[in-house]
Amino acid sequence: MSQRLGVIDRYREWLPVTERTPPVSLLEGSTPLLPSRTIGAALGLRRLYFKYEGLNPTGSFKDRGMVVAVAKAMEEGARVLVCASTGNTSASAAAYAASQRLRAIVVVPAGEIAMNKLSQALMYGAKVVALRGNFDGALAVVRELAATYPVALVNSVNPHRLEGQKTAAFEIVDALGDAPDYLVLPVGNAGNITAYWRGFKEYHAAGRCRVLPRMVGAQAEGAAPIVKGRVFKRPRTVASAIRIGNPASWEGATLARDESGGLIDAVTDTEILQAQIWLAASEGLFAEPASCAPLALLARLAREGRVEKDSTSVVVLTGSGLKDPDAALNNVEPPIELDGDARALAKVLKL
Numbered sequence: 001m002s003q004r005l006g007v008i009d010r011y012r013e014w015l016p017v018t019e020r021t022p023p024v025s026l027l028e029g030s031t032p033l034l035p036s037r038t039i040g041a042a043l044g045l046r047r048l049y050f051k052y053e054g055l056n057p058t059g060s061f062k063d064r065g066m067v068v069a070v071a072k073a074m075e076e077g078a079r080v081l082v083c084a085s086t087g088n089t090s091a092s093a094a095a096y097a098a099s100q101r102l103r104a105i106v107v108v109p110a111g112e113i114a115m116n117k118l119s120q121a122l123m124y125g126a127k128v129v130a131l132r133g134n135f136d137g138a139l140a141v142v143r144e145l146a147a148t149y150p151v152a153l154v155n156s157v158n159p160h161r162l163e164g165q166k167t168a169a170f171e172i173v174d175a176l177g178d179a180p181d182y183l184v185l186p187v188g189n190a191g192n193i194t195a196y197w198r199g200f201k202e203y204h205a206a207g208r209c210r211v212l213p214r215m216v217g218a219q220a221e222g223a224a225p226i227v228k229g230r231v232f233k234r235p236r237t238v239a240s241a242i243r244i245g246n247p248a249s250w251e252g253a254t255l256a257r258d259e260s261g262g263l264i265d266a267v268t269d270t271e272i273l274q275a276q277i278w279l280a281a282s283e284g285l286f287a288e289p290a291s292c293a294p295l296a297l298l299a300r301l302a303r304e305g306r307v308e309k310d311s312t313s314v315v316v317l318t319g320s321g322l323k324d325p326d327a328a329l330n331n332v333e334p335p336i337e338l339d340g341d342a343r344a345l346a347k348v349l350k351l
């Protein structure tokens with residue numbers, strides 16, 4: 001039986017780790033790359049895959065970068081981690097801190113994060129501070145805190161995060177035997193699109209893939225700073241993981257877009273929620289709203305004939321649908337309440 005490895009062990013030679021880096025792992029990464037059974041055909045795309053990052057230990061891709069950031073912070077002697085978060089970063093930081101007996105302090109925008117993400121951070125034992133204002137304000141505060149006090153900042157402005165996150169690109173190439181033609185993912189703080197592009201370029205330079213994908217990023221219409229070329233002071237969208245008005249890796253995202261010949265465009269909340277139901281009900285994949293923005297964008301591009309039928313596309317499902325069920329439940333029929341026997345049940349079900 002082959003042993004499952006975490007990100008650091010699986011891709012050690014591609015990461016900034018040394019023999020002094022502690023062996024941190026929750027067996028993150030190695031997530032499934034699932035071929036589409038329904039949606040690809042409906043969109044006329046022959047090869048569509050979903051990279052299901054919701055199966056990471058804390059339910060999002062954040063674990064890939066967090067494991068490297070935490071290992072490096074420990075190597076440098078840190079005992080306290082701090083981050084600002086729309087939710088998933090805090091869950092991940094808190095979990096790795098717990099596993100290594102470090103303290104985690106997470107600063108979240110008050111009232112803006114999904115309950116299940118908050119519950120994760122609290123259960124893993126982090127100190128959670130709900131700061132009034134939005135994510136961008138919270139990030140500014142923790143950056144200043146880390147500049148002044150002995151705490152390690154583990155937001156994606158921490159370069160080790162992006163190093164860990166690029167391993168998702170490696171996994172896709174290792175699974176397909178080459179890079180896809182299109183890599184489609186949500187863009188919030190823009191660290192992930194930056195990291196994927198770096199991963200593909202490194203593998204390409206080393207001869208591991210012949211193709212370099214076009215990077216296609218999806219923002220939400222109410223939080224589309226990169227699409228519109230301006231900061232959004234009050235970002236608004238149902239997709240809380242990409243509710244960001246001033247992305248820290250703005251330049252990395254535009255570089256990935258332009259170097260790859262890709263694009264970054266915005267989708268509406270309605271398109272996001274429709275894509276979420278479509279994905280869950282037709283593929284059996286429940287992803288959180290932010291993760292469904294790229295599917296909504298790909299669907300639009302395919303319908304407009306802007307994606308070649310023969311091409312290979314990978315949509316990155318960045319986080320599990322269980323992270324934020326409230327957003328989804330408004331859009332499905334509630335359960336049928338019934339007081340009766342099998343016949344009554346059969347009647348309601350029109351069997």
Ligand SMILES: *Cc1c(COP(=O)(O)O)cnc(C)c1O
Pocket residue numbers: 060061062088089156186187188189190191192193241242288290291318319320
């Ligand atoms: C963090 C996150 C994003 C956004 O990623 P960035 O690197 O900030 O662009 C998208 N989806 C989910 C589920 C996330 O947790």
